[in-house]
Amino acid sequence: MLVPDLADGSPGAEHVVLRSVRDGEPELTAATPGGRTEDATWWHVDLLLVNRTTRYRFFISGTDGSYHWLNAEGLHDRDLSDAGDFLVRAEDYPPAWVPDQIAYQIFPDRFAPSAAAAERETPGWAVRQEWSGPVRDNGKHVEDHWFAGDLDGIIERLDHIVELGATVLYLTPVFEGRSNHRYDAVSFDRVDPALGGDEALERLINAAHERGIRVLGDLTTNHTGSGHEWFLTAQADATSPEAGFYRFRHHPDDYVAWWDIPSLPKLDHANAELRARLYEGEGSIVARWLRAGLDGWRINVANMTGRMGGDDLANDVARRIRATMQEVNPEAWLLAEHGHDASADLVGDGWDGTMDYQGFTRPVWVWLNAEGTTPEAGAPTPVSHGLDFLGLPINIPVLPGTSAAGTMRDVHARMSWAAQSASTLHLDSHDTPRFRTVVGGGTDGWVDAEGRGRTRHLLGLALQMTMPGVPSIFAGDELGLTGTNGEHARTPMPWDAGVWDTPTWDAYRAWVALRRDHVALRRGGLRWVDIAADSLTYLREHPSERILVHVVRPSPGRSAAAAAPVTLEASLLGVQGARALVGEDLAVTGADVVLPTTVGAHVYQLDTAGWEWND
Numbered sequence: 001m002l003v004p005d006l007a008d009g010s011p012g013a014e015h016v017v018l019r020s021v022r023d024g025e026p027e028l029t030a031a032t033p034g035g036r037t038e039d040a041t042w043w044h045v046d047l048l049l050v051n052r053t054t055r056y057r058f059f060i061s062g063t064d065g066s067y068h069w070l071n072a073e074g075l076h077d078r079d080l081s082d083a084g085d086f087l088v089r090a091e092d093y094p095p096a097w098v099p100d101q102i103a104y105q106i107f108p109d110r111f112a113p114s115a116a117a118a119e120r121e122t123p124g125w126a127v128r129q130e131w132s133g134p135v136r137d138n139g140k141h142v143e144d145h146w147f148a149g150d151l152d153g154i155i156e157r158l159d160h161i162v163e164l165g166a167t168v169l170y171l172t173p174v175f176e177g178r179s180n181h182r183y184d185a186v187s188f189d190r191v192d193p194a195l196g197g198d199e200a201l202e203r204l205i206n207a208a209h210e211r212g213i214r215v216l217g218d219l220t221t222n223h224t225g226s227g228h229e230w231f232l233t234a235q236a237d238a239t240s241p242e243a244g245f246y247r248f249r250h251h252p253d254d255y256v257a258w259w260d261i262p263s264l265p266k267l268d269h270a271n272a273e274l275r276a277r278l279y280e281g282e283g284s285i286v287a288r289w290l291r292a293g294l295d296g297w298r299i300n301v302a303n304m305t306g307r308m309g310g311d312d313l314a315n316d317v318a319r320r321i322r323a324t325m326q327e328v329n330p331e332a333w334l335l336a337e338h339g340h341d342a343s344a345d346l347v348g349d350g351w352d353g354t355m356d357y358q359g360f361t362r363p364v365w366v367w368l369n370a371e372g373t374t375p376e377a378g379a380p381t382p383v384s385h386g387l388d389f390l391g392l393p394i395n396i397p398v399l400p401g402t403s404a405a406g407t408m409r410d411v412h413a414r415m416s417w418a419a420q421s422a423s424t425l426h427l428d429s430h431d432t433p434r435f436r437t438v439v440g441g442g443t444d445g446w447v448d449a450e451g452r453g454r455t456r457h458l459l460g461l462a463l464q465m466t467m468p469g470v471p472s473i474f475a476g477d478e479l480g481l482t483g484t485n486g487e488h489a490r491t492p493m494p495w496d497a498g499v500w501d502t503p504t505w506d507a508y509r510a511w512v513a514l515r516r517d518h519v520a521l522r523r524g525g526l527r528w529v530d531i532a533a534d535s536l537t538y539l540r541e542h543p544s545e546r547i548l549v550h551v552v553r554p555s556p557g558r559s560a561a562a563a564a565p566v567t568l569e570a571s572l573l574g575v576q577g578a579r580a581l582v583g584e585d586l587a588v589t590g591a592d593v594v595l596p597t598t599v600g601a602h603v604y605q606l607d608t609a610g611w612e613w614n615d
Helices: 115-119 151-156 158-164 197-210 229-236 241-245 272-278 285-291 314-328 357-368 401-412 417-421 454-466 502-517 519-523
Strands: 002-004 015-022 025-030 032-036 040-044 053-061 067-071 074-076 086-089 103-106 168-171 214-220 248-250 296-300 333-336 371-374 379-382 392-395 424-426 470-474 525-531 535-542 545-552 566-569 578-582 587-589 592-595 600-606
Touching: 086 417, 115 151, 151 158, 151 197, 158 502, 197 214, 214 285, 214 333, 229 241, 241 272, 272 285, 285 314, 296 314, 314 333, 357 401, 357 424, 357 454, 401 525, 401 535, 454 502, 454 545, 454 600, 470 502, 502 519, 519 535, 519 545, 525 566, 535 566
Parallel strands: 103 168, 103 470, 168 214, 214 296, 296 333, 424 470
Antiparallel strands: 002 040, 015 025, 015 053, 032 040, 053 067, 053 086, 067 074, 371 379, 525 535, 535 545, 545 600, 566 592, 578 600, 587 592
């Protein structure tokens, strides 16, 4: 730990003590002072790992009589609960390959149709649509609109994904269902014939692997569709094994359903036979498709899986899925869908990580949401009217960087670094409005070719590509697609490059390449160095390089550069010099580093000559 000196030049700390929790009891270990920089002291202490997870924080007593606690939320001059302590896992780390990835999410019905799709029979549940036609985004029968995208169509467009630089293909469900989204599976044993069947998935996995791209499947463990073969058997015979897979209040038509939606009966994970068929052991669905070549699973509604009334088996389900994956492919990635605080479920031996809506998506939206001003009040007001705030009945608010970063720090303080590194960073997904619309790019569902929301979109992209976690791009974001809700966001991909927002496409490729080329952006630690209303500044630090990221948004009500200047102490940053990788040069003037105020993302590779790295 590096502790800066006081203003008068005297050492800033008299004592530094590590407080860790061992077998449920706090343990205090004194740190010892070590090397010094020009105006700070390094303190050293070893952390002993005895339990699977260990929480810890630091006590710092100043030579001026003050004292502070430092935890994952920041520096505090008061006593604390343990909730915000640093958290480390001693084992069951995610697969080593995960932090280096860029994920690309595809909703198969809307990505690309193969030549064979035109001749394919329309499923009985579906109404065929023209590829360039409008998307039904609300009301009844949104799930019936079928655009005939298929798995061979994805194969035919893999060059696009390679050119973008993505390395993991995340497919929403491919199992046969009765809707375009297929979260209402009628079987987990076969790929939907409307997508080309089992053989098409095999072809896609092989073609992706040949290009160095891994494939992540999507499995619904919380519920099935009411047309699922298990559920039909359960309704037909109350004494069948399958009847125990569900919870009937009164057989056959009164049963527990997900959010009381009758078409989605909820699975009962207390049932041993269900566990064996779905995810426990080598004969399970989880194991079968991993053997078929999938490189991992994204688990739909993971936060509700195994939770029903008085039952809470969610962590048990996660552990059993993980155990099966370890048997079949120890290098497989297990990602949980979770729309809010997932910390209670990221306990170390189940889910590797979560879709980080709470710790990334929401704070980025409130910081970069397009806004107008009320001249009389001078206050920012959202202009993304009609977009609810991820379920809350308000327009997406406009908040300062202190609020956005505060949420990020609060959420991530409750995760281990391993879990944060294996979680996905989303500007949007198939379940949300498009980020381009959130930041003012239009609401028609098509490409924002005029670039109305481009500036803010690319600021969000800069945050996505420079923060810890796995960036996940929803297909079409790289072209500037818009959309007002999850259904609308599923507008089919426009494959005529003449309608793309080319500057956005170019920027995506450049930012993906930047992350690929700099290990600190993929694997480095995160240190916040300045948080202001209109700028966020942080270090990504790795033993082999240090990267400084400074992102400046347009100040509310103003389009020109208007952010307050940010001046940092060069010695605490370890800055001898800096090379601008993106944006404007910074100024090193004596003891200070002065960062640009220009709206945009500014990224620097720091000269670490003379900087002592203490690992």
